[in-house]
Amino acid sequence: MQYKIVGKTVPTVEVTLNRGESIYTQRGGMSWQTQGIKMQTNARGGVMKSLGRMFAGESMFMSTYTAEIDNAQIAFATTVPGDIKAINMSEIPNGITVQKGAFLCAEPNVELKVTFSKRFSAGLFGGEGFILQKAQGKGMLFLEIDGDPIEKELAPGEILKVDTGNVVAFENTVSYEIETVKGLGNILLGGEGLFLTRLVGPGKVIIQSQNFGDFAGKIISMIPGSK
Numbered sequence: 001m002q003y004k005i006v007g008k009t010v011p012t013v014e015v016t017l018n019r020g021e022s023i024y025t026q027r028g029g030m031s032w033q034t035q036g037i038k039m040q041t042n043a044r045g046g047v048m049k050s051l052g053r054m055f056a057g058e059s060m061f062m063s064t065y066t067a068e069i070d071n072a073q074i075a076f077a078t079t080v081p082g083d084i085k086a087i088n089m090s091e092i093p094n095g096i097t098v099q100k101g102a103f104l105c106a107e108p109n110v111e112l113k114v115t116f117s118k119r120f121s122a123g124l125f126g127g128e129g130f131i132l133q134k135a136q137g138k139g140m141l142f143l144e145i146d147g148d149p150i151e152k153e154l155a156p157g158e159i160l161k162v163d164t165g166n167v168v169a170f171e172n173t174v175s176y177e178i179e180t181v182k183g184l185g186n187i188l189l190g191g192e193g194l195f196l197t198r199l200v201g202p203g204k205v206i207i208q209s210q211n212f213g214d215f216a217g218k219i220i221s222m223i224p225g226s227k
Contacts, residue, residue: 001107003140005084012077013084013104013142017067023074024064025105031077036069064108076105076142083145085168085206094172095136098143102168107139134172143169147210154201161196165211171203 001023002016012031015023030039041063065074078084087096089110103112115134135141145168152160154174161179170176179198199205 001140003086003142005086007077009081010078011082011084012075013086014073014075015105017065017072017074018070019067022064022066022108023105024062024108025076026062026103028063029076029105030063030065031075033065033074034072036067036072037074038066038068040064040066078104078144080146080210082147082208082210083149085143085145085149087141087143087169088139089135089141090138092171095134096141096169096171097174097176098133098135098169099167100133102143102145103133103135104142104144106135106141109139110135110137110141143206145206146208148208150207150209152205152207154199154203154205156202158201160199160201160205162199162205162207163211164195164197166207166209167197167199168206168208170199170205173201173203174205175200 001018001021003013005011005013017023017037041061084104089095097115098112106112112133112135115132149168154160164178177198178195180195
C-alpha cells in the first residue's frame with residue numbers, strides 16, 4: 001500500500017492499493033475511487049464492538065475496500081477544515097488511545113476498539129472523557145485533525161492539561177484523567193469549559209488547534225432564532 005495526503009484546507013488521503021490489499025473506514029467515509037475496488041460493509045468485529053463504536057461517535061458499520069487489480073486508488077477526506085495524521089502502528093507497540101471522531105481509515109491489521117477511562121466521573125462529566133477508542137496492531141492508521149496538529153513528547157511525570165475537545169490521541173504509556181477547573185469565578189467568568197484533560201507522560205500526545213464543538217456552538221449562536 002502507498003498513500004499521499006493531498007489538499008490543504010480540507011485534505012484527503014489518497015491510497016494506492018495492489019491486488020488483494022485492503023483499507024477500511026466508517027460507513028460513508030470514502031470520497032472517490034478508481035475502477036477495480038470491491039466494497040464490503042459489515043459490523044467489523046461483531047455486534048458488541050459495533051455498538052461500542054456507535055457510542056464512541058463512529059458508525060456501527062465499517063466499509064472495507066479491497067483492490068481487485070494493481071494500482072487501484074481510493075481517497076478519504078476530512079469532514080471539516082484541518083489535517084490528516086498518518087501513523088505507522090508498527091512503530092507504536094503499546095498502541096494509542098484516540099478521541100471519538102478522530103478515526104478516518106486504517107489497514108485491516110489495525111484493530112480499533114472502545115476503551116474506558118479508569119475514572120467513571122470522566123465519562124459522566126468530562127465530555128470526551130469516558131468513551132475513547134484504542135488502536136493497536138500493525139499497519140497504517142489515519143486520523144482526522146480539526147485545525148492544525150500539534151505534537152508533544154512528554155517526559156516521565158510531565159503533565160499537560162488540554163481542553164477535552166482539543167485532544168486527538170496519545171500513546172498508551174500516557175496516563176489520562178479529567179479534572180475540573182478550580183474556582184467559582186473561573187467557572188462562571190473564565191469563558192472556558194468546566195473540565196480539562198490531564199495527561200501525564202511518558203509518551204507522545206497529539207492535540208488539535210481547533211475545538212470543532214466550540215466552533216459549531218459559535219456558528220449556531222449566530223443563527224437567527226437559535227437563542
